[in-house]
Amino acid sequence: MKLTFYGAASEIGRSCIMLESNDARVLLDCGVKIGRADEYPMIEDADLAGIDAIIISHAHLDHSAYLPHVFSTGYNNPVYSTKPTMELINILVTDYLRISEPENVEKTGLQDMQKHFRLVEFHQEFNVKDLTIKLVPAGHILGSAMIEVSDGKQKLIYTGDMNMRGTRLLEPAYTQLLHADTLLMESTYGGDTDMFPSEKVIINQMIGSIKETASSGGKIIIPSFGVGRAQEMLLLLDDYMKSGQIPPMPIYADGMINKAMRIHRHNVIYCREELQKRILLNDDDPFKSKNFIQVGTVAERKKVMTEKEPSIIVTTSGMLTGGPVLKYMERLGADPNNKVIIVGYQAEGTRGRELVNGSRKIRVGPKLVDVNLKVEQYHLSAHSDRQQLVSLVGKVEGLGKVILIHGDKAKSNELAEAIRKDHETSVPALKDEITVG
Ligand SMILES: [Zn+2]
Ligand SMILES: [Zn+2]
Incomplete structure (x- = not known):
């Protein structure tokens, strides 16, 4: 061959x-x-x-x-x-x-x-x-x-x-x-x-960081691939919120994450067995958790950006190459109280990589957007x-x-x-x- x-x-x-x-x-x-x-x-x-x-x-x-x-x-x-x-x-x-x-x-x-x-x-x-x-x-x-x-x-x-x-x-x-x-x-x-430390240690650090931002009234933006990483993050956040380790606050999902979520739900037979059992035997469907709020329209997005309460926003694209995450960065990026949590691979030449490398301005269309919010990276692969x-x-x-x-x-x-x-x-x-x- x-x-x-x-x-x-x-x-x-x-x-x-x-x-x-x-x-x-x-x-x-x-x-x-x-x-x-x-x-x-x-x-x-x-x-x-x-x-x-x-x-x-x-x-x-x-x-x-x-x-x-x-x-x-x-x-x-x-x-x-x-x-x-x-x-x-x-x-x-x-x-x-x-x-x-x-x-x-x-x-x-x-x-x-x-x-x-x-x-x-x-x-x-x-x-x-x-x-x-x-x-x-x-x-x-x-x-x-x-x-x-x-x-x-x-x-x-x-x-x-x-x-x-x-x-x-x-x-x-x-x-x-x-x-x-x-x-x-x-x-x-x-x-x-490239030796990954224990995922548990990384997740604990990330959860601590989310709590810290929430307690000071900030918003947490989690840019994410629409398929895979976003669902992993949503399920993780839901688990930690249900067990009381993250205080109750809205978890918004914006972008194609929501469509992909439905595809995960009806293909749950391809997911791990424990997840299937949770849904089939215990009627506990994490894909439909009450903690998630779908954001689909411009008006809904505006409300998410302008409301005073802390929240978590999981949105595409994962490397900030496009998608709603740029709207959130434009609106929320200047406030040092907010935080971006990077959880995926960031390719060379993307805004995501620039942020991780310490850049404090990113270009969105014709605008140069100030980045004053905190940027943290957690390696979940x-x-x-x-x-x-x-x-x-x-x-x-x-x-x-x-x-x-x-x-x-x-x-x-x-x-x-x-x-x-x-x-x-x-x-x-x-x-x-x-x-x-
Ligand atoms: Zn892949
Ligand atoms: Zn690949």
Whole structure:
């Protein structure tokens, strides 16, 4: 099998890998690199024509947002994914096209994309020509999958983005019975220093900080990815409020978080078992908690910004590249009593990264907005850390080669050093081709 890396090679973003066997050509993921200026997979439109299938690991835009463009070029074959991934892509990608108006993603393919999904269950094998393919849970966001591909002679596992630690929403990645010749692994947190401290310690610090701001009458803004991080945060805040560890105050959810919340609720079968039991056996549905207030209109948002009481506002986008969070920053950013809590990955060149780096002004449209509120970062990750990535390599039986992608180049190289003593390991550059088997 031959792999060509059209994105996410020595970088994070625009995951798009062509896999070619004797008979078949498939794309593993099809994303856009979101940043100050979006970047697209380096595949020519003409090369999209001969593809037999696209398989999507999960709904995040860096794995899915190029799909409408691919369909706009006349691509007419299936997109395979889990059901929640399809539903989340429909809202995320539609929203992305509406808000960002990307210059190289043709919207004309959006409807075609929606018609060409083929849904597959975890652990259910399907075929694309001479390839046998199977998705297994990746523990990263709702519906996220690792993709196993075999041509009958060689087997490859592509991790997509994966988390080996269970979360409030999801079971950890499925790492039993993994068997492959080649592991194509993400390396977002593969650097030598990427060891996550205990989540409990971080959460306690964050809860303490929220209480402190609330007691001085301030508002807490939590910018968040609409899918995954936002739901994890809402469930966490709800748990702490119900147990009295956070004083009662409104928890506002603004942006596509609310739609994504409904998708989580009706796909609860893809969530962790404990959550399913809470809902089915105890009629305790955290997705419909009375503590959450949806914000949907301009008037509602204005009320949230101007009311005197403290509140928590969970809103998109997670890296402050757009969305309602910018409205909140414009209105609430100058008041030192307020606080921004950053909980997700912040890409280079985004307003989120600028804030974390200490910038005290951010540009919103033509305006330069003063940032006097406090900015704090708490590392809560939906990815595996260095140690877990290394441990995954050890869990794959029969493994020969490891290929590291979806990481800053320095981090991928550091991880490669650690793995190389046991396995042939490479960190491809963009447009590199690697033949396996
Ligand atoms: Zn992701
Ligand atoms: Zn990703």
